[in-house]
Amino acid sequence: MKLLTRVTSTVAFSLLAAVATLQADEVTVKQGDLELRADLTLAEGKTAKDGVIMLLHGTLAHNKMEIMQSLSDLLKEKGYNTLNVNLSYALDKRPSEMLDCTIEHKHKHEDAVAELDTWMNWLKEQGASKVAVLGHSRGGNQVAWYASEKDSELLEKVITVAPATAxxxxxxxxxxxxxxxxxxxxxxxxxxxxxxxxxxxxxxxxxxxxxxxxxxxxxxxxxxxxxDERKNTPSLLPKIKKPMLIVMGSADEVVADLPAKLESVKQDNLTVETVDGADHFFMDLYADELADKVATFVDWK
Structure with a gap:
């Protein structure tokens, strides 16, 4: 019966996510010769002036991968707007799919910092009053790198989910x-x-x-x-002055050294939370708990 309940809940969530996804608007912005893509999802009755949570995926991934899409959908239900960024990897209008390994790779790890800054400026042009940035895995490191070097009045909070270590x-x-x-x-x-x-x-x-x-x-x-110590997310934390949240999964084997590396980090602006039983990707019902922690931390209501 428990298994049936879980499967039924998962199917129901998937159907709900599919409907919510249709309500996201693709937006683009130019950065040099590249056109960058993202999905802007506005919660019911909200505009960019109410604030936007900018989401960034992990290594060679995309903005429609399950964890990113689930977060966007769940946060929308909680009344939060999201901008789900799709990194270009130096490709014009890169599609929302895993990066093709057969391409000639011309991208750099730190390209994400410049792209986040481009999107932050775009959000400012859209009238956003405040922005929180959230990154998963390598995206968590890139978000922290961005916040440590490109802080602005618009940037209010920084969230990293299972951020990369090095x-x-x-x-x-x-x-x-x-x-x-x-x-x-x-x-x-x-x-x-x-x-x-x-x-x-x-x-x-x-x-x-x-x-x-x-x-x-x-x-x-x-x-x-x-x-480069900047690829090790805990090394960046002392440089970030805005309120920060780090969420880990207790069963995460990808960044298994993260808890130990965080033990020596003591900052008043840092909150560390753990989702018991979640692995690196916070699948299914673990996504709900992750979204709850994010919404509680952002607290724009």
């Missing part, structure tokens, strides 16, 4: 185990190319981020794999 030694070991080639050798070649002004040159790689047998620009390789 450990250079661990990353090098994992890369060699997975792709059978030392990361140090690849970084040496990429760094030399970038230093010689050839950062746009494409490199044939055994792996790039999640993509096997990939082609990526030297600058992209350096960006994603260089040892």
């Amino acid at each position: 450990d250079a030694d661990k990353s090098s070991k994992e890369y060699e185990e997975r792709y059978k080639k030392p990361l140090a050798d690849i970084m040496s070649e990429a760094t030399k190319l970038a230093g010689d002004g050839k950062g746009a040159d494409m490199m044939a790689l055994p792996g790039f981020v999640y993509c096997e047998n990939a082609k990526a620009a030297a600058d992209s390789v350096v960006s994603y794999y260089k040892d």
